[in-house]
Amino acid sequence: MSVIEYDVIVIGAGVAGLTAGSWLSGQGLKVALVTTGEPTACLSTGCIDVCAQNDDPLQGIAHLPAEHPFHLVSNATIHQALNDFQQIMTDMGMSYTGGLGKNRRILSAIGTFKTTCLTPSTMQTSPQNENEKIHIITFTGLKDFYPGYIISRFPNASFSIYNAGVPTTMGIAANFEDDTFLEAFILWLEKQNIREDKIAFPAVLGLESAMSVKERIEHRLERPIFEIPTIPPSMPGRRLFNGLKDHFRRKGGVIYWGWPVAGVEKTGRQIEAVIAESRGRPNSLNARAFILATGSFVGGGLWAKRDTIMEKVFNLPVFVPGGQEVWFDQDYFSVNHGIGETGIAVDSSFRPKGCPWDNIFVCGAILAHTEALKNGCGHGFAIATAQAAAQCCLEHIR
Amino acid sequence: MKYEHCIRCTICVENCPVFRVNPEFPGPKQAGPDAQRFRNGREKSAEEWVLLCSQCKRCEMACPCGVEPAQIILRAQQRYGLEHPHTAAHLLFANNYYLSTLGSITAPLANRFAATKIGKKIFRRMGIATYIPFPKFSFKTLRGEKKARSREARKVAFFYGCFINFYRPDIGRKIIRMLQSFKIDVVLPPQWCCGLPALGNGNAALARSFARKNVASLSNYIDAGYDVVYTCTSCGLCLLHDYQGILEIPEAKKIAENSFDLYEYVLKLITEREIKPNFREVNRVLAYHIPCHLRALKIGYPAADVIKLIPGLQCRILDDACCGLNGSYGFKKINEATAVQLGRRAVSLIQKTGAEAIVADCGSCRMQLSGLSGMDAFDPVEIICESLGIKGKK
Structure with missing residues (x-):
């Protein structure tokens, strides 16, 4: 038996889980969040992709196939959810730029452009075409960022290298939190006689104080600077996770780390409790409703075997697009791998279809027909479906 | 693996x-x-x-x-x-239990020596860091505490751990008084170091010998109907995880099934309505630093849940920063710089909350954080006892 009784237990600490958890806590419910580990959000660019199929994300959503779960969320809820998100991140000191009216482009680490909707403000001034004059700063020994890729596509770009004393993204970002380091860096930067309009950095400008580091450099160099997201460890992804996590906790939410769900207790049409792996007594938590936001394959929500695909927590029925022959496209880099459609199909109240229990609500990347890669709907989709599923969950509880 | x-x-x-x-x-x-x-x-x-x-x-x-x-x-x-041969620091810290036994017997002398310049110099020679003061040995250990006679139905065998026993027996006494006020019979079973310091200093054999003795002792109490309660989160982690895992102690599963974190136990009794503590107002603004090993126990933050029941208390939970000391880790000179930098970061996060004092379950976290910040650092039981009006005797 569990020690504490919660109103809602959210499974998964990603963007979807934290958004749903915060929203429900904000409604006065007692919410706990359990998670195996930290989410794929930490590996992401930190950008909020809503739908990249069209310049206008809402237009893009309207043109998605009829079975796409984005259609279960009203435009009003999408607006509300993204506004709430921007407000939360501003409160947490990591503001986001952009809006639902129009998608934006940001420069990637290989010199291409990525279409997204909201970006961290540290990427606000990212160039919009290849002819912009930018100066790229990189760091001695940093293996995860090569300015050469960008320079080969940008005729007006140049670069310089700073020795930060450490060769890793984490180490450099930790250094930027230190005032003495930052001051020495700015003095060096001033000596570089940079003539270009903008200065680019790999995303290493600190972890907790990225915004103030950016402002301080901009103020001294008197021109805009921006970050380019790198491969993991990704600082913007971690800032996003930290912001959402701290907000959830401020709202009163409780997080159980290292808590993979290993079993459930059920009676009739209700799930009563989830049970964690434990070396001693069974470790279980009771709640009246459960939100499943465990993500797709990388997030750990779905598990592929040779011939079947399983949902790992409740063993819910999984929508799989045909046999293995349609799971994968010939081209590795294609966005049309059939397996992208895999997931949990839900009804209009975000309850899984064909599920024997009434108190489970599903949101985020684990939903069927999402095809996040193809449609460019990532965190924005997670935020919108999380708020919609949380609303359905609240109705169920009341 | x-x-x-x-x-x-x-x-x-x-x-x-x-x-x-x-x-x-x-x-x-x-x-x-x-x-x-x-x-x-x-x-x-x-x-x-x-x-x-x-x-x-x-x-x-x-x-x-x-x-x-x-x-x-x-x-x-x-x-x-x-x-590989062990350094002096590794050898000493692995045998911390014996060292502390000696230290507490000679407490007035040992404490005075540890605080002198020459003492510190010798420590540094041996590869031991002295950036924060050593905890003071207590002459009157908890082990020597006389058992109060009682006939309560609910019985607890208290695994107090070395930190409380040798350095802060006053906290141990408060814990006993608190449990007694809940009508719980508390006994102090024969016990040794949990073995974690030995394990952390590369001496699994020594850790295993401690573990065997502890398991044999606690097992008797479990058979007699006692619940085992630990308060040091690192001891707990060792009892629950390492005994079954790397140390491969037979019967360790029985210990894991019957051991509770102190506040997990109290919270359990409160939720099951077995006890109804009468919490009185405490006007404090506290920052609760979550010890890394409490996170690793995967039981949530039970002390925080208990403290939340105290009226008037404001408590911000911080679990993103490691204090950097990690038991004996930060006391080794090769790790000193790491420990100090991490400690300063944890302290700056605490100071940002505007709290007047720190709470943490772990004695070594408290030592580090109060040493580097100059703020008071309390064990949760001290706050709970303040609210319940329980005064500990020295």
Whole structure:
């Protein structure tokens, strides 16, 4: 038996889980969040992709196939959810730029452009075409960022290298939190006689104080600077996770780390409790409703075997697009791998279809027909479906 | 060890406090699953850098794939310890239990010596850091406490751990008084060091011998209907996880099934309506620093839940920063710089909350944080006793 009784237990600490958890806590419910580990959000660019199929994300959503779960969320809820998100991140000191009216482009680490909707403000001034004059700063020994890729596509770009004393993204970002380091860096930067309009950095400008580091450099160099997201460890992804996590906790939410769900207790049409792996007594938590936001394959929500695909927590029925022959496209880099459609199909109240229990609500990347890669709907989709599923969950509880 | 499950996502690296400040340590991914592929029984271990891991277990809590980097590194540390001579600091800290027994018998002398300049100089020579003062030995250990006679139905065997026994028996007495006020019979079973310091200093054999004795002793009490309650989160983690895991102690599962964190136990009794503590107002603004090993116990933050019941108390929970001391880790001179940098960061996060004092379950966290910040650091029981009006005797 569990020690504490919660109103809602959210499974998964990603963007979807934290958004749903915060929203429900904000409604006065007692919410706990359990998670195996930290989410794929930490590996992401930190950008909020809503739908990249069209310049206008809402237009893009309207043109998605009829079975796409984005259609279960009203435009009003999408607006509300993204506004709430921007407000939360501003409160947490990591503001986001952009809006639902129009998608934006940001420069990637290989010199291409990525279409997204909201970006961290540290990427606000990212160039919009290849002819912009930018100066790229990189760091001695940093293996995860090569300015050469960008320079080969940008005729007006140049670069310089700073020795930060450490060769890793984490180490450099930790250094930027230190005032003495930052001051020495700015003095060096001033000596570089940079003539270009903008200065680019790999995303290493600190972890907790990225915004103030950016402002301080901009103020001294008197021109805009921006970050380019790198491969993991990704600082913007971690800032996003930290912001959402701290907000959830401020709202009163409780997080159980290292808590993979290993079993459930059920009676009739209700799930009563989830049970964690434990070396001693069974470790279980009771709640009246459960939100499943465990993500797709990388997030750990779905598990592929040779011939079947399983949902790992409740063993819910999984929508799989045909046999293995349609799971994968010939081209590795294609966005049309059939397996992208895999997931949990839900009804209009975000309850899984064909599920024997009434108190489970599903949101985020684990939903069927999402095809996040193809449609460019990532965190924005997670935020919108999380708020919609949380609303359905609240109705169920009341 | 599921090192093959690593997908190299680097989330563990992002969470590693040591990697953040010490470039000598390659991080949990490289030191754990990556290097594990190259470790075999035939070659002598040449990786001295595995000793730089502080075993905070943050990588394990962060891993989305169930790989246990800290566990892999812990085994590599034991292997290194077996094959190489131990430094003076490693030897001393592994035998902390015996050292402390000696220290408390000679407490007035030992404390005075540890605080002198010459004493500190000798410590530094031996590779022991002195940036924060050593905890003071207590002449009157908790072990010597006389048992109060009672006939309550609910019985607890209290595993108090070395920190309380040798340095802060007053906290131990408060815990006993609190439990007694809930009509619980408390006994102090014969017990030894949990074995974690030995394990952390590369001496698994010594850890195993401590563990065997503890399991035999606690097992008797469990058979007699006692619940085992521990208060040191690191002792708890060792009892629950390492005894069954790396130390492979038979019967350890029985201990794990019947052991409770003190506040987990209190919270359980409150929720089951077995006890109804009468919490009175405490007007304090506190920052609750979550010890890394409490996170690793996977039981949530029970002390925080109990403290929340106290009216008037404001308590901000902070679980993102490791205090950096990690038991004996920060007291070794090679780790001093790492420990100080991490400690300063944790302190700055605490000071940002505007709290007047710190709460933490772990004695070594409290030592580090109050040593570096000059703020008071309390055990949760001190706050609970303040609210319940229980005064401890010295």
